[in-house]
Amino acid sequence: MAQKHQTPLLDELEKGPFPSFVKEMKRAAEHSEYAQDLLGQLELSYKEKVTHWKHGGIVGVRGYGAGVIGRYSDVPDKFPGVAHFHTVRVNQPAGFFYTTSALREICDIWDKYGSGLTNMHGSTGDIILLGTKTDNLEPIFAELSSRGWDLGGSGSAVRTPSCCVGPGRCEWACYDTLELTYQITQKYQDELHRPMFPYKFKFKMAGCAVDCIAAIARADMSIIGTWKDNIQIDQDEVRNYAQSGMDIQKEIVDMCPTGCMSWDGNELKINDEDCNRCMHCIAKMTKALRPGKERGATILLGSKAPIVTGALMSWVIVPFMKMEPPYEELFDLVDRIWEFWDEHGKNRERIGELIERLGFPTFLKEVGLDPHPAMVKEPRRDPFFFWSEEDIEK
Amino acid sequence: MSELPQRQTDIGPPHFSKFLPPVIKNNYGQWKYHEIKSPGVMVHVAESGDKIWTVRVASPRLLSTDTIRDICEIADKYCDGYLRFTTRHNVEFLLSDESKVDPLVNELKEKGYMIGGIGARISNVVHTQGWVHCHSAATDASGLVKAMMDELHEYFHTKELPAKVRLAVACCVNMCGAVHCSDIALVGVHKTPPRIEHEKVKNLCEIPSTVASCPTSAISPDPKNKSVKIKLEKCMYCGNCYSVCPAMPIADPKNDGVAIVVGGKVSNLRSNPMFSKLAVPWLPNNPPRWPEVTDAVKKILDAYIDGAKKHERLGEWIERIGWEKFFKITGLEFRLQHIDDFTFARETWRMAATFKW
Numbered sequence: 131m132a133q134k135h136q137t138p139l140l141d142e143l144e145k146g147p148f149p150s151f152v153k154e155m156k157r158a159a160e161h162s163e164y165a166q167d168l169l170g171q172l173e174l175s176y177k178e179k180v181t182h183w184k185h186g187g188i189v190g191v192r193g194y195g196a197g198v199i200g201r202y203s204d205v206p207d208k209f210p211g212v213a214h215f216h217t218v219r220v221n222q223p224a225g226f227f228y229t230t231s232a233l234r235e236i237c238d239i240w241d242k243y244g245s246g247l248t249n250m251h252g253s254t255g256d257i258i259l260l261g262t263k264t265d266n267l268e269p270i271f272a273e274l275s276s277r278g279w280d281l282g283g284s285g286s287a288v289r290t291p292s293c294c295v296g297p298g299r300c301e302w303a304c305y306d307t308l309e310l311t312y313q314i315t316q317k318y319q320d321e322l323h324r325p326m327f328p329y330k331f332k333f334k335m336a337g338c339a340v341d342c343i344a345a346i347a348r349a350d351m352s353i354i355g356t357w358k359d360n361i362q363i364d365q366d367e368v369r370n371y372a373q374s375g376m377d378i379q380k381e382i383v384d385m386c387p388t389g390c391m392s393w394d395g396n397e398l399k400i401n402d403e404d405c406n407r408c409m410h411c412i413a414k415m416t417k418a419l420r421p422g423k424e425r426g427a428t429i430l431l432g433s434k435a436p437i438v439t440g441a442l443m444s445w446v447i448v449p450f451m452k453m454e455p456p457y458e459e460l461f462d463l464v465d466r467i468w469e470f471w472d473e474h475g476k477n478r479e480r481i482g483e484l485i486e487r488l489g490f491p492t493f494l495k496e497v498g499l500d501p502h503p504a505m506v507k508e509p510r511r512d513p514f515f516f517w518s519e520e521d522i523e524k
Numbered sequence: 525m526s527e528l529p530q531r532q533t534d535i536g537p538p539h540f541s542k543f544l545p546p547v548i549k550n551n552y553g554q555w556k557y558h559e560i561k562s563p564g565v566m567v568h569v570a571e572s573g574d575k576i577w578t579v580r581v582a583s584p585r586l587l588s589t590d591t592i593r594d595i596c597e598i599a600d601k602y603c604d605g606y607l608r609f610t611t612r613h614n615v616e617f618l619l620s621d622e623s624k625v626d627p628l629v630n631e632l633k634e635k636g637y638m639i640g641g642i643g644a645r646i647s648n649v650v651h652t653q654g655w656v657h658c659h660s661a662a663t664d665a666s667g668l669v670k671a672m673m674d675e676l677h678e679y680f681h682t683k684e685l686p687a688k689v690r691l692a693v694a695c696c697v698n699m700c701g702a703v704h705c706s707d708i709a710l711v712g713v714h715k716t717p718p719r720i721e722h723e724k725v726k727n728l729c730e731i732p733s734t735v736a737s738c739p740t741s742a743i744s745p746d747p748k749n750k751s752v753k754i755k756l757e758k759c760m761y762c763g764n765c766y767s768v769c770p771a772m773p774i775a776d777p778k779n780d781g782v783a784i785v786v787g788g789k790v791s792n793l794r795s796n797p798m799f800s801k802l803a804v805p806w807l808p809n810n811p812p813r814w815p816e817v818t819d820a821v822k823k824i825l826d827a828y829i830d831g832a833k834k835h836e837r838l839g840e841w842i843e844r845i846g847w848e849k850f851f852k853i854t855g856l857e858f859r860l861q862h863i864d865d866f867t868f869a870r871e872t873w874r875m876a877a878t879f880k881w
Contacts, residue, residue, distance in 0.1 A: 142812040143667055146674035149638060151584040151656075151666040158588040165588075168656070175655035175664065176811045179777040183659040185770035193533055201657060217657065221537040226609040228543050230596035237589035246589045250609050253650065253701045260586070260657060269528055276529035278538045294611070297553035298544060299568050299576060299618075306553065308540050319534040339792035343611055346797050347790045348702035385835060387794050410793040414835065416557040435699035437764050438739045440867035443705070443797055477733060478768075 131160050135170030139177060155247065164245035164261050167211030171203060189216055189264050191271040194323040197281025198267055214263040218244070218270055219256040219282035221290050221315065224308040225298050226251065239273045253348075254332065255292030256282035280319075286478075287325040288318045293335035294342040302412065303337030304355025304425040305453035311335050313457055327468070328475035328484075338421065339409045345430075345444070350481050351464070352430040352444040353453070357422035360402040361411070367418035368398045382411050426452045428504075429460075431467070432482025442482045447494075449504040466497045491516070545606035547576050547620040563681055564639030565625065577619040579628055582638040582648050582673075582680060585613040586656065586666055594635075602628040612648040612690075614641050640681035644688055644835075647680070649673060651693040652700045654712075660763055661695035662712030662780040663809050668693045671813040672710070672821055679825075686832035686841070689825065690789070697762050705788035707838040708821055709800050714761040715779040717742075717754055724771035725751040734769040760866070781806045782817050786824055787839030798839045801847075803854075805861035820856070827854045849880050 133156070143152045155172070158165035171182050187200035199217040206213035220236065240246060240259050243266040249258035262270065271281065282290035291314045294300070296307030314333050315322065321331075334349035336342065338356070345352035372378050378393045390404035391411065398418075400411075412419045429451055430444035451459060467481065470493065475484045485493045494501055541549070551570035558568040564580045583591075595615055599607040602624045608616045617632075619625055632639055641647040649672070652658065654665030672691065679685060692703035695712040703709035725731075734752055735743050742758035743765055752769075763774045784807070788800030803824060807816040824838075831853065832841040842850045851858045864872045 139812045143670050146670065147638065147677045148670055148673035148680075149582050149584040150670060151586040152670075154584060154586050154588045154591060157590045160590075172655055172664075176667070179780065179809045179811065180775050181655045181659060181661045183655075183657065183661075185659050185766075201659070215657070223537050223543050224540040226611070227540050227548075228607055228609075230599050230605040230607070232538070232543060233592055233596055237592050241589050248587050248589065248592065249585050249653075250583065250587050250592070250613065250615075251585075253652065255611075268531075272528040272531040275532040275535060278535065280533075280535050280537060292611070295608070297555070298540075298548050299555065299578070301555040301557055301568070303553065303555075312537070312539055316536045319536055323534060341790045341792065341797070344702060344705065344790040347705035347788075381835060385794055408792045408794060410835070413793060416559070420557075435694075435697075435702055435704060437698050437762060437767075438737070441699075441704040441799060443799070476736070478737065 131162075131166065133159060133169070134166040135173060137169050137173040140169065140173050158246035161241070162246045163211040164215065165211075165247055167203075167209035168215070168245065168247070168261065171205065171209045171212055174205065174208075183215075189267065191267050191281070194281060195325045196284040196287045196323050199284055201261070212261065215245070215261040216264065216267065218259040218262065218267070219252065219284060219290065220259060220274060221280050221282040222251055222255055222257050222292070224293055224311040224315075225295050226255075227298065235277055236274075236279070239270060239277075243270045243273070254282070254289050256290045281323065283322045283330075285325040286327045286329050287331070288322040288327075289330050289332045290322070291315050291333040291335065292343060294337050296335070296337045300337060301416070302340065302355075302409070302421055304357055304421055305337065305427050307335040307337045307343075307353075307355070309455070310353070310453060310457065310460075313455065317461060328471060329478045329480050331468075331471075331481065339407060340413060345433075347433050347443055348435070349433060349444065350431065351467075352433060353427045353460075354430065355421075355425065355427050355453075356407050356450065357425045358450060359422035359424040361400055361405065361422055362420040363398060363400065364418050365397055368415065369396065371415050371418055376415075382414060385410055426450050429463070432480070432485060434480045434482055438478070439483060439486070442486075444482070445490075446502075446505045447499060449502055463497070463499075470496050543606070543608075545576070545604065545618050545620065547574055548618070550574060551576075560643045563645060564642055565629065566642055575620070575622065577622060577625050578642075579617040579619070579625065579632065579639065580610070580614045580641050581617075581632060582641060583609075583613050583615050584666065584670065585648075585651065598628070598631065598635075601631075610648070612641075612650055614648045638677065638681055644685050645679050645683070646673075646676055646685070646689050646691060649691045649693060650701045650703070650706070652695045654693075654695040658695060660698060660766060660774075662714050662763075662775065663695050663710075663782050664811060665693045665695045665701075665712075667811055668710055668782070668814055668817065672818050675818045675822060676825065685829060687835050687837045689828070689838060691821075698767070704785070704800055705790045705797060706800055707786065707788065708824060709785050709788070710817060710821075711783045711785060713781060713783045713806060714763060714774050714776060715781065715806060716774070716776045717756050717759040717761060718763070718766055718772040718774040720751060720754065721771040721773070722746075722749045722751040725749075725769065728771045729769035734765055734772070737764045737768040739764065777809075781808050782814065783807075784817070784820055784824070787842045789837050789839050793837075794835070795837075795840050795843070798843075800839075802862050803850075803856055805859060823854050823856070846880050 189200040245261035293307035334345035429448035433444040692706040784804040785800035
């Protein structure tokens, strides 16, 4: 198919060493009318320095309120191929593992019904199928779901949970992030497909405090692996690192945030009681040090991007929980948190913002969690605190 | 149209175990350690002695099905049909046979794939849709990523940095990519308030939720027009009202631009996770290559490379030298916009007499 629109500005971005998204769009445009007009419209945006997408509309597949993002061009006469250009979010397998046959299956469906363009993956974790018409949504869903795929979350729903590579290929995974991601996704299918919350709710599972999935920054519930006992040390391997040129004093001991380590040139000593499990030493000496054996996770709550009242990072609500199937303690906690959110949350208020508004102590009391020093950086500075009836002498 | 297969609902994604290569199935949760062999190759060794090699290549995130099929062909040839993606949009080829690693690397190089992104380097850039597919974009995301990485690509495939540097691009302050904890992030920003299209507000918008959407209470009802009004001096151009009410467009081609925030991290290594902070409040949207933006990013990165200690992330380096010194050595202008007057402002003012000249 010959290129329909001239794209001198975008052509510039075909040049240069880094992989080019324009090349991808042009490849798709060889067999897709959608991609042809997408190139044309994007060139217009580059020329005019403004987006040409209208506000989304409500589109979807029968019985679901989530999984499809409506998108319409504001210049459909010029670019009829993208007059409708909806996104289909497909729930990725945990850990982003694939076989080539599975990927080809999705490509075949998408070439038949959509633009041939994807995002591998969207920020939340879904496979993003980028651009199709309203009439194609039901056929796409039938083709996908009959082959074992389902849609992801959107709107005021549970968003598609995602996780790091975990025990699949990482020695630091303190719990099975992939299995927990799968189990959470299955448990909350209804909440994922049918928006019923004040706003979105994201789960991210990180196997350790390195947090490769950025759980602490972008999940309402961030489940971060940790341990309670001692770091496992192989002193022979420590000495090997020293012999092969690592300055253990400077790179490991001096960079430890708690000062809980010492090195006498022969043995690395760790006072585990003072360790805060930041992972620095373990990450730099992968052969010599490993997380302890009594493993589980810290549960943190509340992170979100700046809209509306400023960005939040998740903070500790449960210092340690064992993370083993059937995960009843966790699911029970999630139910109590959602109940609190349902009861008090305003429209478009994330759980973190709600807790800020009503107070962390109120949240702990209503959800039934005991206060613990691990939940705060420091106690309050002001003298303005509440008491309950039972604290008062009558 | 041929008859469609029977749809199913609420089945969730396929279980990941269907897609794990045998070496992972056999050693699941039993990995012992890993070693980085080169900027794009690492090996993980299991308790059993089994090994898995990973070869990582960059992708532009926006992929055609044609390119996915190409990648599949390579994975069939060298990896028995197994591969994965990373959270930062890289492709990872997974091999259990060491003898296939070099031939795979050679073929990837021949075909023009960029191998790298592992270790103390720049990995791929997390980013949003931009003008490619979003209604609220104040800039393009894919274009900024491409322009920036064309300048910085050596730090992906060859050169080492003091520590890893995580880059991100968000095309508006909604920050779908959650860029607010990145070493260096670009954010599309507006500089002018939304315009109210009164006739459309009546039909398209719910007045109470539009009023409630404003974080600075700049919006109030305008019953006479069955619409809303804005106190212009209170608006800080976040665009949240536009998300709720399509009749309040905020895009402004002359004034929309790019801010740069720096010094964030999500890992807990050494220091606690940190938010990114404002380095440059506004640079012009200058597609297709945004030279003002890429110049500023290079300036920040060069100063970091010059000043940071080994293993020190960009934010840790700035904390050590102080922000006043950061502005001095980068030559970036410190402006009124850098001083916080929003939710967490008070915590950011200097309540000490100690600072550097």
